[in-house]
Amino acid sequence: xxxxxxxxxxxxxxxxxxxxxxxxxxxxxxxxxxxxxxxxxxxxxxxxxxxxxxxxxxxxxxxxxxxxxxxxxxxxxxxxxxxxxxxxxxxxxxxxxxxxxxxxxxxxxxxxxxxxxxxxxxxxxxxxxxxxxxxxxxxxxxxxxxxxxxxxxxxxxxxxxxxxxxxxxxxxxxxxxxxxxxxxxxxxxxxxxxxxxxxxxxxxxxxxxxxxxxxxxxxxxxxxxxxxxxxxxxxxxxxxxxxxxxxxxxxxxxxxxxxxxxxxxxxxxxxxxxxxxxxxxxxxxxxxxxxxxxxxxxxxxxxxxxxxxxxxxxxxxxxxxxxxxxxxxxxxxxxxxxxxxxxxxxx
Amino acid sequence: xxxxxxxxxxxxxxxxxxxxxxxxxxxxxxxxxxxxxxxxxxxxxxxxxxxxxxxxxxxxxxxxxxxxxxxxxxxxxxxxxxxxxxxxxxxxxxxxxxxxxxxxxxxxxxxxxxxxxxxxxxxxxxxxxxxxxxxxxxxxxxxxxxxxxxxxxxxxxxxxxxxxxxxxxxxxxxxxxxxxxxxxxxxxxxxxxxxxxxxxxxxxxxxxxxxxxxxxxxxxxxxxxxxxxxxxxxxxxxxxxxxxxxxxxxxxxxxxxxxxxxxxxxxxxxxxxxxxxxxxxxxxxxxxxxxxxxxxxxxxxxxxxxxxxxxxxxxxxxxxxxxxxxxxxxxxxxxxxxxxxxxxxxx
DNA sequence: GTTTAGCACTCTAGCATTCAGAGTGCCAGA
DNA sequence: TCTGGCACTCTGAATGCTAGAGTGCTAAAC
Numbered sequence: 001x002x003x004x005x006x007x008x009x010x011x012x013x014x015x016x017x018x019x020x021x022x023x024x025x026x027x028x029x030x031x032x033x034x035x036x037x038x039x040x041x042x043x044x045x046x047x048x049x050x051x052x053x054x055x056x057x058x059x060x061x062x063x064x065x066x067x068x069x070x071x072x073x074x075x076x077x078x079x080x081x082x083x084x085x086x087x088x089x090x091x092x093x094x095x096x097x098x099x100x101x102x103x104x105x106x107x108x109x110x111x112x113x114x115x116x117x118x119x120x121x122x123x124x125x126x127x128x129x130x131x132x133x134x135x136x137x138x139x140x141x142x143x144x145x146x147x148x149x150x151x152x153x154x155x156x157x158x159x160x161x162x163x164x165x166x167x168x169x170x171x172x173x174x175x176x177x178x179x180x181x182x183x184x185x186x187x188x189x190x191x192x193x194x195x196x197x198x199x200x201x202x203x204x205x206x207x208x209x210x211x212x213x214x215x216x217x218x219x220x221x222x223x224x225x226x227x228x229x230x231x232x233x234x235x236x237x238x239x240x241x242x243x244x245x246x247x248x249x250x251x252x253x254x255x256x257x258x259x260x261x262x263x264x265x266x267x268x269x270x271x272x273x274x275x276x277x278x279x280x281x282x283x284x285x286x287x288x289x290x291x292x293x294x295x296x297x298x299x300x301x302x303x304x305x306x307x308x309x310x311x312x313x314x315x316x317x318x319x320x321x322x323x324x325x326x327x328x329x330x331x332x333x334x335x336x337x338x339x340x341x342x343x344x345x346x347x
Numbered sequence: 348x349x350x351x352x353x354x355x356x357x358x359x360x361x362x363x364x365x366x367x368x369x370x371x372x373x374x375x376x377x378x379x380x381x382x383x384x385x386x387x388x389x390x391x392x393x394x395x396x397x398x399x400x401x402x403x404x405x406x407x408x409x410x411x412x413x414x415x416x417x418x419x420x421x422x423x424x425x426x427x428x429x430x431x432x433x434x435x436x437x438x439x440x441x442x443x444x445x446x447x448x449x450x451x452x453x454x455x456x457x458x459x460x461x462x463x464x465x466x467x468x469x470x471x472x473x474x475x476x477x478x479x480x481x482x483x484x485x486x487x488x489x490x491x492x493x494x495x496x497x498x499x500x501x502x503x504x505x506x507x508x509x510x511x512x513x514x515x516x517x518x519x520x521x522x523x524x525x526x527x528x529x530x531x532x533x534x535x536x537x538x539x540x541x542x543x544x545x546x547x548x549x550x551x552x553x554x555x556x557x558x559x560x561x562x563x564x565x566x567x568x569x570x571x572x573x574x575x576x577x578x579x580x581x582x583x584x585x586x587x588x589x590x591x592x593x594x595x596x597x598x599x600x601x602x603x604x605x606x607x608x609x610x611x612x613x614x615x616x617x618x619x620x621x622x623x624x625x626x627x628x629x630x631x632x633x634x635x636x637x638x639x640x641x642x643x644x645x646x647x648x649x650x651x652x653x654x655x656x657x658x659x660x661x662x663x664x665x666x667x668x669x670x671x672x673x674x675x676x677x678x679x680x681x682x683x684x685x686x687x688x689x690x691x692x693x694x
Numbered sequence: 695g696t697t698t699a700g701c702a703c704t705c706t707a708g709c710a711t712t713c714a715g716a717g718t719g720c721c722a723g724a
Numbered sequence: 725t726c727t728g729g730c731a732c733t734c735t736g737a738a739t740g741c742t743a744g745a746g747t748g749c750t751a752a753a754c
Contacts, residue, residue, distance in 0.1 A: 028717050041727050046718065064717045064733050104510060139488055143501065150507065152499060154490065160497065160509045163451060241606035244599055252591055259588035375746050388698055393747065411704050411746045698753070704746085712739075717732100724727075 005055075005076075011038060012048050013057060014081040017069045021321055024247065026066030071286035071320065074298070078283050078324055085325045092333055095119065101341050105158050109236045112314055112338050117239020120327050122318030123262075125301075126236040127272040128311075133159070134191045138183050138221055140176040149176065151224040155192065163224045171216070179217035186214070196225050235265045235272070248319035254296060261293040275301035275313045281332055286320045296320055300327050302335035306342035314338055352402075358385060359395050360404060361428040364416045368668055371594065373413030418633035418667065421645070425630050425671055432672045439680050442466065448688050452505050456583045459661055459685050464586020467674050469665030470609075472648075473583040474619040475658075480506070481538045485530050485568055487523040496523065498571040502539065510571045518563070526564035533561065543572050582612045582619070595666035601643060608640040622648040622660045628679055633667045643667060647674050649682035653689035661685055 005013070015035055019027045029042040029049060038045075049067055052058045057073035060066065069077065087095075098115045101108050109126040116124030134156040141150040147170060153161040171179075187195050199222050240262055249255055261267050271289050275282045284299040294317070301315035315331045352360070362382055366374045376389040376396060385392075396414055399405045404420035407413065416424065434442075445462045448455050456473040463471030481503040488497040494517060500508040518526075534542050546569050587609055596602055608614050618636050622629045631646040641664070648662035662678045 026717090030717075042717090043719095043727055043729090044725090046720095047726090050719080060718085062734060064719095065735070066717070137488065137490065139486070141484065141486055141499070141501070143484065150499075150501060152488070152497075152507075152509070154488070154497060158511060160499075160511075162499070162507045162509070164505060164507075238610070241603050241610060244603040244606060256588050256591040259591060263585070263588060373746090377746075389746090390698055390700090390748095391696085394697090397748080407747085409705060411748095412706070413746070696754085698751100700751090701749090703748085706743105706745085708743090709741085710739100711741100713737090715735090715737105717734085719730100719732085721729090722727100723729100724725100 008038075008040075009048050009052060010081060012045065013052055013069075013073065014077065016049075016058065016067060017073060017077045017081075020069055021323055024321060026061055026068050028066035031066070071288060074285045074320060074324075075288070078285065078328075082324055082328070084329050087329050087333055092337075095330075095333060096337050096340075099337055099341055104160075105342075106236075108338070108341065109312075110238065112334060113236045113238040116314070116316050116330065116334055117242055119330050120316050120318065120322075121239075121242050122316045122322065122327070123237060123239045123243055124316050125238075125268070125272070125299075125314070127269070127276070127301075127313045128159075128234050128236070134189055135187050135195055137188075138217075138224070139180050140171075140217075140220060142171060142173055142176055146170075149220060151220055153221075153224045156189075161224050165220060165223045167220065175213070175216070178213045179220070182211070182213045183217040183221055192225065199225055235269055237262045237265075237268075243318065246319050248321050249296060251296075254293075257293040258297065261291070267291045267293065271299065272301060272313055275299075275315070276303055276310060278303060281328055281335075283324070283328070298322055298324075300324070300331050302331045304335040304342070305339040308343075311342070355385075355387075356395050356399060357428060359392065360399055360416075360420065361424065363396075363405065363414060364420060364424045364428075367416055368670060371668060373408055373415050375413035378413070418635060421632045421667060421671075422635070425632065425675075429671055429675070431676050434676050434680055439684075442677075442680060443684050443687075446684055446688055451507075452689075453583075455685070455688065456659075457585065459681060460583045460585040463661070463663050463678065463681055464589055466677050467663050467665065467669075468586075468589050469663045469669065469674070470584060470586045470590055471663050472615070472619070472646075472661070474616070474623070474648075474660045475506075475581050475583070481536055482534050482542055484535075485564075485571070486527050487518075487564075487567060489518060489520055489523055493517075496567060498567055500568075500571045503536075508571050512567060512570045514567065522560070522563070525560045526567070529558070529560045530564040530568055539572070546572055582616055584609045584612075584615075590665065593666050595668050596643060598643075601640075604640040605644065608638070614638045614640065618646065619648060619660055622646075622662070623650055623657060625650060628675055628682075630671070630675070645669055645671075647671070647678050649678045651682040651689070652686040655690075658689070 012032065015032055015038060016027050019031065019035065029045040032038070032045050033040055033042045049058065052073075053060070053067065056070055057076060058067040059070050061068060095115060098111065099108065100111050105128070109128050113124040113126045116122075135153075136156050137154040139152045139154075141152065142148075143150055143164065147167050149165055149167050149171065151163050151165060155161070187198075199218060202218050203222065240259060243249055243255070243258070249258070271284065271291060271294075275284075278301075281300065281302045284294070284301075286298065287295050289297075289299060296319060297317055298320045299315060299317045300322075301313045303310045303313045305311065314335050316327060318327070359379065362379060362385060363374050366378065366382065376392040379385070379392050380387055380389045396405065399420075400407070400414065403417055404423060405414040406417050408415060442462060445458065446455065447458050452475070456475050460471035460473045463469075482500075483503050484501040486499045486501075488499065489495075490497055490511065494514050496512055496514050496518065498510050498512060502508075534545075546565060549565050550569065587606060590596055590602070590605070596605070618631065618638065618641075622631075625648075628647065628649045631641070631648075633645065634642050636644075636646060643666060644664055645667045646662060646664045647669075648660045650657045650660045652658065661682050663674060665674070
């Protein structure tokens with residue numbers, strides 16, 4: 001189906017999409033003919049456009065007004081016609097400054113997301129995956145309030161989960177330290193999911209065979225591991241408000257669905273999970289994403305690395321009519337910057 | 348200026364506003380005359396309405412269409428005409444179930460905010476004030492990564508702040524425990540702000556007179572106290588998406604400003620701070636709030652208590668045309684439920 | 695003196711009509 | 725294979741019209 005286009009048709013499609021992206025108006029043959037670079041009469045252009053329409057790359061909103069790219073058209077544009085506009089180094093430098101790292105990776109993700117939304121004037125998203133996380137350290141603190149213990153879990157990425165739990169009796173500080181030590185020795189470096197399952201299994205066997213300290217630790221740890229599973233914190237979205245003023249997304253009902261997707265996060269997580277496994281930048285255009293809420297949106301995501309391993313993905317979400325040439329390089333740079341911060345940091 | 352209205356004018360105003368709230372259409376004299384309870388001809392009603400308009404309580408969008416309440420009209424309605432519709436106990440019970448408390452007060456606030464937004468179909472907000480917080484406990488954990496220490500601060504409300512800091516050399520676990528003990532002994536129960544200032548003063552004096560352990564603790568604690576000042580986490584907003592589908596807030600530009608206010612939080616914090624000092628429910632109508640972004644919105648807030656002391660405020664934000672009778676009692680009940688959870692919990 | 699009926703007036707919302715402009719498709723000629 | 729020309733279509737803005745809803749005012753009725 002995807003027969004090769006003639007070079008002329010390609011050039012025309014490229015010019016049309018670029019024009020549409022900057023104007024937002026359907027593009028007609030006259031307009032395109034006046035455009036420098038193509039010395040063709042409107043009539044010729046009309047013929048070519050008719051071919052492009054047959055191929056499903058462009059369409060006209062109504063019988064007789066200019067053409068508009070379809071999702072397929074954008075796809076071809078992004079895949080093979082686009083000339084990405086690299087950022088100048090001053091810009092990159094400025095962006096790097098904005099990425100503040102204070103030790104809390106969550107803050108870093110938030111600042112990356114917010115940076116993206118400011119620079120692109122779209123919504124920025126950062127996915128902080130949990131599946132790869134492993135256990136680093138647990139600690140139990142006795143609280144003054146009766147029979148309360150604060151459980152603190154530190155994961156390999158440096159994220160910290162804490163939770164206050166009620167316990168059945170008072171534990172001395174020494175007991176708590178011992179329990180933590182046992183647990184740390186037992187599970188250090190193991191993936192969270194594995195530990196979670198293991199804890200669940202322990203709960204069922206309920207063996208009296210276990211040492212007391214280990215048993216205590218297991219009981220208390222269970223709560224915070226249950227928390228760490230919740231993926232609520234894994235996705236950071238910012239700059240949603242930018243989407244409000246984009247005329248392309250005028251349909252209030254669709255906009256509401258989109259915002260719902262931001263708060264629910266479920267669908268987005270699935271989608272972004274896919275982009276994790278890609279080598280480089282990925283662009284989901286319109287309904288390609290498979291989620292209704294994103295029908296009129298495109299998502300541009302780039303995986304970022306820490307010490308050579310992909311640990312998450314970062315990008316933006318905006319209308320299908322977005323300035324891909326700029327957005328792609330901005331997302332690319334952000335992913336690199338983020339990777340840089342994470343990697344130097346770990347050294 | 349606020350001369351007493353005749354009972355008839357009051358009844359009329361009340362009927363008009365109730366009608367407008369449920370319909371969203373300007374209300375004319377005929378409509379009002381047909382309404383049960385008032386046996387008056389349209390002409391009479393027109394006379395009264397003219398008076399109400401002179402008083403600035405209602406206005407007509409254009410020369411000849413029905414009347415619409417002004418902010419002043421809503422104010423009088425809310426202050427003296429409104430018959431609050433109490434929730435039935437089943438409803439209250441159901442809401443109580445939704446307020447899950449797992450030991451983390453932040454989760455509780457989020458669930459309260461989300462509960463409000465679901466029940467009212469508006470945006471829910473919860474203010475968690477910081478000024479009243481006092482110090483409960485600090486702890487330092489050594490991390491495997493070179494020269495990193497995790498600082499954990501627990502405040503009186505049970506909130507936990509953590510931060511990873513770099514230190515100049517390796518500290519042994521024993522050193523860290525000692526430092527924490529010193530610090531805890533020194534500052535237990537004192538207000539955060541006081542400690543913050545004290546730490547700042549110490550930094551300047553830089554006295555060699557201080558014990559080494561105390562000095563270490565002070566240096567490390569400084570970072571997390573700086574964090575705890577940031578008020579970013581103090582305001583929880585949820586259900587913003589609900590506002591999108593409200594026809595009254597059709598102006599996209601205003602909506603964008605409103606969403607910006609949600610993410611900036613600064614203005615909202617100021618406003619809500621005011622509502623903290625009120626005894627009971629407060630309603631800010633339209634431009635009364637003094638913030639442009641809230642021009643076409645009303646804010647209904649109720650302070651909530653923990654053990655008899657007001658510790659925060661909870662409520663909703665929506666269009667000026669909202670069902671005050673229901674919203675007010677929903678907010679009221681939520682504040683009580685929240686207070687209940689916080690108080691039983693502390694016992 | 696309050697209330698009501700009647701009347702002239704005003705403004706909106708919807709509808710049909712018109713008209714210019716932009717764009718298309720197609721055909722015939724270069 | 726490209727281009728010029730022509731008939732056709734569709735949109736969007738402007739216009740005029742009408743019905744409906746609502747008002748303000750005045751004079752009569754209670």
